[in-house]
Structures are given as structure tokens and as C-alpha cells.
Amino acid sequence: MGFVGNIGKCGGVGSLRGSRGGVCGTRQAAAHGIRMMCEDSASMKEVELSQAVVGSAGSAAVSLPDSMQDSMVRAKGAFDSAYEQGYRRIIIEVDLSLGDETYTNLRNTLPLLKEFAKETFGTGTGLAIVFPDAGTAALSERDWTDLPNALYENFQRNRVDDSIDAVILAAPGAIESSEMGEFIDRISPLFLESAKPVIIFNPDLVDMGVTGMSLTARDLRERVLKPFETVFYLKTLPWGAVYRCYPSKWTVWKEDAEAEGGFRYRSRRPQVPSQSEYG
Secondary structure, three states: OOOOOOOOOOOOOOOOEEEOOOOOOEEEOOOOOEEOOOEOOOOEOOOEEOOOEEOOOOOOOEEOOOOHHHHHHHHHHHHHHHHHOOOOEEEEEEOOOOOOOOOOHHHHHHHHHHHHHHHHHOOOOOEEEEEOOHHHHHHHHHHOOOOOOOEEEEOOOOOOOOOOOEEEEEOOEHHHHHHHHHHHHHHOOOOOOOOOOEEEEOOEOOOOOOOOOOHHHHHHHHHHHOOOEEEEEEEEEOOEEEEEEOOOOEEEEEEOOOOHHHEEEEEEEOOOOOHHHOO
């Protein structure tokens, strides 16, 4: 999925350019300047998002985030607002498909996830981060020195227990779907006050827009994902972007060279718009 600039109460985004740790230089993936951040084994590249200020009828002008950190601060605000309203199953999704295609969704996600975890949970006390594989969990535990108190786990070796206050699932894929469903039901049972917040960060489970989904995919959607609220979402498309930051509604933006920042607000929706509603 595409990576753009997510933010605030309404937002738009631009295109991105991804770089590979200084080896290959930057590669332009779309028309407007968003530079994507990737993480090498030992360092993290800066992400710069072009800032845009956009106004809509009857609302104050709002701006896009001007940095990756700003983006994740806003994602934290969306999470906090949803948590206060009683949501315990939450999705945060930043579209990274326009990034360096040699990097996986998980690899592209890690720098953003780390920043969100720091903003939201400080040093990580009471936080468990569950990765798809043991190798990524071990490397993150070694390198993420800003989160020394977090528990770094994977679905195969899962030690998350009642001492944990919140869980982040890092870019889970279809392979982890069955294990993920069982884990979520155990750690955050629906309708119980004891349910802990579970945040799925950049899931890569199933394309809900594809027709003829398998029985497994349908079960995953109905049983696992349906109770989740997407509180922060940013997806770039060839012509613009779709954005949401809870509690605001979903918004559609179109590229417009004459608009300040390169994007113009087009419409607002109570739920994620279908392709037929993009126009």
C-alpha cells in the first residue's frame, strides 16, 4: 500500500520517495515530495513529508504532518481518543507500497512502529510488541534502546500474560492470521472490562477489495478484523489519497498542482470509501 502523509483531524498526503540507506539514493515514486524513511540494520533514515495546508467549507484549515515524528504523534492522539471511548481493538495503517520495493511491509513498518511506541508508551513499560518472526523480534530488542522495558515477542514464542497492559502486533501477514486470532481473543476478550488494548500496526493480511475471497479470508475478516476500529489510516493512490484520523471521518484528497501543498480536499465519508466513491 502507499505511504503518504497522515495526520491531524483531516489530512492529505503527497507521494513519496524511498531511499536505501545511501546505497541506491532516492527514488521518486510519485509526483510530490514525500521522502520515505527506511531502516537499515543499524540506522534509520529520516522521513520528510511535504507540508500542505488545506481548507474545506465550514472547517478550519489543517496541515499535513511535516515529519515522521509528527505523523506518529497524531496517530498517538487518535489512539488515545479511541481508547477513551472504549475501543480496545485498534488498527493503525500507513500505506507504504510506494516505498522501496526491495523492502518488505514489515521492514518499512519498523521505523514508524518504533516512533509510535515511543510516543505512546514511553520506555515501553507494560507494552508487548509481537513480531511475525523470532529474528525481527530479537533484532528489535537489541536495537530499540529507547524502549528498554518493552517485551519483544513473536507468535511462535508468545509469553504475553496478564502483566502486560497493551500489545502491538507488528505488520502481521496472512501466515500469522490464525495464530493472531487466537492470541487476540485470549489477551483482549470482547465485552470484558479486563480487555487490554491490541493495536494491529500496518496489517498485510488480506486484500478486502479482491473478489472471490477464500473461506479462510472471509473468516479472518468476520471473526478477527471486524471488531477492530481503524483510527489512523493513510493510503496513497495514483491520483491522490484516502485519510482518516479518529474521531474524524474518512476523507478523500486529490492531487491538484494549483492547491497549496499539492492536494485538495474532495469529500468526507462515515466509513472507508469504496473505489466508486473515490471521485
